[in-house]
Amino acid sequence: MSISIQQLAAFSPLLIVDLSVIVVMLAIAWRRCHKMTAGLSIIGLIAAILSLFFVSGEIPAHLTSLLQVDGFTLFYSGLVLIAGLATCIFGYSWLKEHQDNKDEFYLLVLISTGGAILLACANHIATLFLGIELVSLPLFGLVGYVFQQKPSLEASIKYMLLSAGASAFMLFGMALLYADTGSLSFAGIASGLSQGVAQQPLLLVGIGMLLVGICFKLSLAPFHLWTPDVYQGAPAPVATFLATSSKIAIFAVLVRIFIEAPLIDLPSVKLVLSVIAIASILFGNFMAVSQTNIKRLLGYSSIAHLGYLLIVLVAIKDRQLAIETTGVYLVGYLFASLGSFGAVSLLSSPNRGQDVEEISDYRGLFKRRPLIAVVMSLMMLSLAGIPMTLGFIGKFYVLAVAMQGSLWWLSAAVVVGSAIGLYYYLRVAISVFLPSLNSHVADVVETSGFSTKAGALVLLVSAAVVVILGVYPQPLIDCVLFAKPW
């Protein structure tokens, strides 16, 4: 099978990221220089983002039966690239005071981003698995990056063990699917599904195991137990990446599978997904209420958000609306997470022990660092889905999609979940404006300097995106309409 230049050109975002992985690796081997490594990685990611615009003329393109590029791929590649870029920028200011090797951080982020783009291109179970592993493996290293600190190491080991277990489940599920349908491509499974009613039990077990693995990666209840610990233990920039890039990519591929193959027609799958969605929404929100650690809180809130998003899969019959909802919601989730985790990471530093992560540490922030305080509070409002923020548009879409599919229980769960969510989001949002309790100020990370400026710029951009698109979402909707997998 010959591969033409045009086909390769269509995959340039993926290729550019892979290329920068190699370049960064060689550069580290040549000379350890934090500035250079960070610069190279950021240039590589920006080049990949820019290439998305050139590629948009080439779609749809297929590369063997494993990969394809279409609007959907480009859109979600863009999202994970933005997440990777923001992580590198936050990482730079955070790592500056790290005593150990700093350069491998960027390498791992780049590899994981490459895996995420691969997932967005995936058209085949093999690519799916490859992508998921490529996303997760570097994350083990990233989560344990400051292994000198016990929580980080603990989180890394926890994540690794559980993740390996989930991968095993997924592989077994894939094998069963293959045994049943005789194909590993999404299209092949789809056609197998529409014919093969005979061996349904085996097929169902296969689908179930696949879902277990994916739900684990998306930290949906009841496979969410690792989330709060890992979020808390992981360094703040890594938590940013964990919450955004990996989840967005994996959810994107899940949507592609569900659109391609009529899985939701199976009543048991529909029931299971509905239950998982409701459980995640309720459990994530309820557990977040009692948290005092902001990273744990955001971890639980991400469980709830993925739960809201799962409704899209249950209501995927209306493909158009489902795709739009996924896109709009994930963009809102991405920027709100970047903003909130970014704020945490800008205030923290690795050689001051733990990150600044107790909610009480955030009191008085408005006096000390008004920009970060306002962004933090804005992001909380967006996560809570208050009008004038992108989070509200996302919530509106989720409710619309649930209503369209007549999913009353799920709509009710969204309403109840948002109610509980308000309680803890508002607590954080208000705490930055309150006077600080103790006179010794917790964060004395330098406020000037290029690196913190760059980080602050990312925060500012996220805040601007959340507000502007929250008030005038039409450009985003146009953009999402372009991101069709068909």
Place this chain on the structure above:
Amino acid sequence: MLLPWLILLPFIGGLLCWQSERFSRALPRWIAVLSMVLTLLLSLMMWGQGHFSLAMPQGIPQWQSEFILPWIPRFGISFHFALDGLSLLMVVLTAFLGLLSIVCSWNEVDKREGLFHLNLLWIVGGVMGVFLAIDMFLFFFFWEMMLIPMFFLIALWGHKGSDERTRIATAIKFFIYTQVSGLVMLVAIIGLVFVHYRATGVWTFDYNHLIGTKMSSPVAYLLMLGFFVAFAVKMPLIPLHGWLADAHAQSPTAGSVDLAGLLLKTAAYGLLRFVLPFFPHASAEFAPIAMWLGVISIFYGAWLAFSQTDIKRLIAYSSVSHMGFVMVAIYTGSQLAYQGAIVMMIAHGLSAAGLFILCGQLYERIGTRDMREMGGLWGRLRYMPGLSLFFAVASLGMPGTGNFVGEFMMLFGSYKVVPLITIISTFGVVFASVYSLVMIHRAYYGEAKSDAPLAVMSIREFSMILSLVVLLVLLGIFPQGVLETSHAAIANIQHYFMTASSLSITGTSTTGL
């Protein structure tokens, strides 16, 4: 084209206030006052030019002024603002009370003045939006949006006498109550839009198009309930009133003025504007329940008010009782009662604002709101006790004040439709006089705790109160201007409700009630 400026002026003014804090501490106040004065002038100008009294009701929505700009074409959502007599009255009330709320907190705020005025102005902007928006998405947008500044106002600049935990807990309680009921309304709005979409294939959130959407009666009933819950929480109707007294007790004076004067009115407005025309049949079916809830609110609110020791909580519960009357009137379908409800809303906005402002001034002087620690203030204060007495008797519906006109018209209009409920609610007026006079008695009469005279009212304080007194008396003596302005709008709303439901209303009134 002037319409959006009613909303933009407060919003822009708020941002300017926030930034002007850098230059001077007093500057935000003046900017806030200036932008509210401009808004008020603009709304009065629209009243002058609108020729509202000339409009002949035609049974369809008639807008004196309209502004439309596409927003999210994907769903047929647009920035669609429109003004008719009903919204105009509410807009003028909003602008006036907004101005008062800024003037009344002139010396109350001692930290972050810029941010405080930003919040205050954005509340006004949000309420303006609610009264003007006729795109359902836009309406919901403003409906939820006005809560955020209110939340910050209570949490950050709330009652100085209570600790921060209480304030924040109260603010969050207020927010959750209103936000959740709002989400239920959002579900109902989306449901309504889907029903319309399935029937016509057109995505639209526009009031003018959604009105008259055909749907089966269970669906209509459910959707109507979705809207009703949101409005009942804001109104507030027993048993959804849990947030009100705490929110009033913890919020600054300006917040209370906005809360009682404006936010509560958005609920009654919403019922009139949206629930009745969208779901006339379902509303008629639901009317007895809503009216009885209103009756319960009248009495329960009055009893709760009577048993309070905190003067601000007393006033807060008295609004529950007053809004109960409005609730009954809205569901009668009688045009006279509707007109009465409008007058009552305005009069209650003015009198509650007056009472809350006086409360704030009293608190600044004696440092407590507990009526057990007051008593005998009549001798120690000039003017203020007399003015308080005026507002107290206004709120119990003394002839000569707007409240009397409102109550009288509401009861008169309702009697023809639901005699039993009307007779029962009339006794609510008796309870109103009990709690109003008890408040005056406890606070101002009796033995004085000390003889030291308290500070006299400043010109600013006095002129604020006096303007309210003048307006209330004016409304009581010459309500015709208000009635003529809202006539066409009210007649149209009543037309929807009555043509669809004359049967079921008379049916219930003869059999059950």
